[in-house]
Amino acid sequence: MSDPLVELYRSRTSPLEAVPTEESPRTEPLDDIRAVLFDIYGTLVISGSGDVGTSGTESQPDAFLATLESVGLEHRIAGADGVAGFEQAIRDTHVEAKGAGIEFPEVEIREIWRLMLNRFEEAGQLSGSSDLTDEQIARLAIEYEVRTNPVWPMPGARDCLATLRERGLKLGIVSNAQFYTPLMLEAFFDAPPEQLGIEPDLCYWSYRHREAKPSRKLYELACDGLADMGISPAQVLYVGNDMLKDVWPAQAVGFRTALFAGDARSLRKREDDERIRGVDPDLVVTELTQIAESVAAGE
Known part of the structure; x- marks a missing residue:
């Protein structure tokens, strides 16, 4: 029997289209990647606000x-x-x-x-x-x-997760989120996150730890969880749409990083922020399928 809160999400959402950016993909083969961790809002999911929370004041x-x-x-x-x-x-x-x-x-x-x-x-x-x-x-x-905050699956999200799972990579989440975020994923993908190959022990939701990105805490917790699986930070690719909240702290703990630039609503380059000066992601991707391609090319 379906969770009524999952059904509520299904009944209240309608399709959105990603808004193309002017970014060009920058990809290369990444070798020895054993785990891929994702941000949710603005990365796996189109978000009206580009993040968890409200998208505007008028409504x-x-x-x-x-x-x-x-x-x-x-x-x-x-x-x-x-x-x-x-x-x-x-x-x-x-x-x-x-x-x-x-x-x-x-x-x-x-x-x-x-x-x-x-x-x-x-x-x-x-x-x-x-x-x-x-x-x-x-x-x-x-x-x-x-x-x-209207939301909808990002194009290619389901296929990206399925391809990475089939290749035996560990999948996880490090995201600013609320209790309803896993319910949203279940509503969109017709299965709870663990059935999509996302490891419950590699899911770090900000609301559970009462600390949000760009804090490094969620990333440090992820490092600990991955270490228990015998995976080092250099063997991890983190994918997110925000240079400050995603790329900066992920690199700080030793992860390799991909900036997702597939939706103009959510792309946050933060070029005027001193904290990201000199920070450069390993990949820039405009489609989620490019993640699987880069990881496969490095095998």
């Missing part, structure tokens, strides 16, 4: 109100005030985490929804939020995400 107030109505919450909240409350809850959580020494904190979005709704209920602008089940909170988070 957010209406989306917020529609989200509350989806679970029958009675309220007296203007859409813009709801969005502001949502964003304030995130900021407050970030401030608390930074006070605890986390430079790039990540939230657990279900906790944000509970915090925000409780604040509105305490202010007398909403009733019934304290009675919401965990599943209803999860539904709220998904309803808002799909309304504000």
Whole structure:
């Protein structure tokens, strides 16, 4: 029986097309690659925002109100005030985490929804939020995400994963994400990540560790997990669309890297950021199939 939250994702998404960039692919054979790790938003998945989270401000107030109505919450909240409350809850959580020494904190979005709704209920602008089940909170988070950040599989993603899996490479994820990200992948690919060949022990989702890229923490954790499998950092290719969040920290831990430049929405070259000065990916790919080709050529 299908997960109702997976079905919710399926019912709320519609096709998107990648927007071509002006980048030219730069590929070469990569030898001795034993694992390929991927970013999700903007790499394996087209994202309206190019990342996990909202893509713009115009639709957010209406989306917020529609989200509350989806679970029958009675309220007296203007859409813009709801969005502001949502964003304030995130900021407050970030401030608390930074006070605890986390430079790039990540939230657990279900906790944000509970915090925000409780604040509105305490202010007398909403009733019934304290009675919401965990599943209803999860539904709220998904309803808002799909309304504000349209997503769709990146062209070639399924074939890329299948080809790499068939060649016996270890596959994993290092991504800024929320609890609904694996559900999104299952909705798109008709199978949970592990059935796509993605190793559960090589999935590092920011919300689980409360720390987001460009922090190196997720990459360092990945190094540890790969070491347990007898795989060194130099035997890993990391694929992402952002020079700062993906290529920079991945190279810092010793991974080889591929900048995915297949969608103008998500390509982040960050040319004015001092942190990436001198950072150069091993590959620049405009189609995900080029990943498998480079790895195969080096075998």
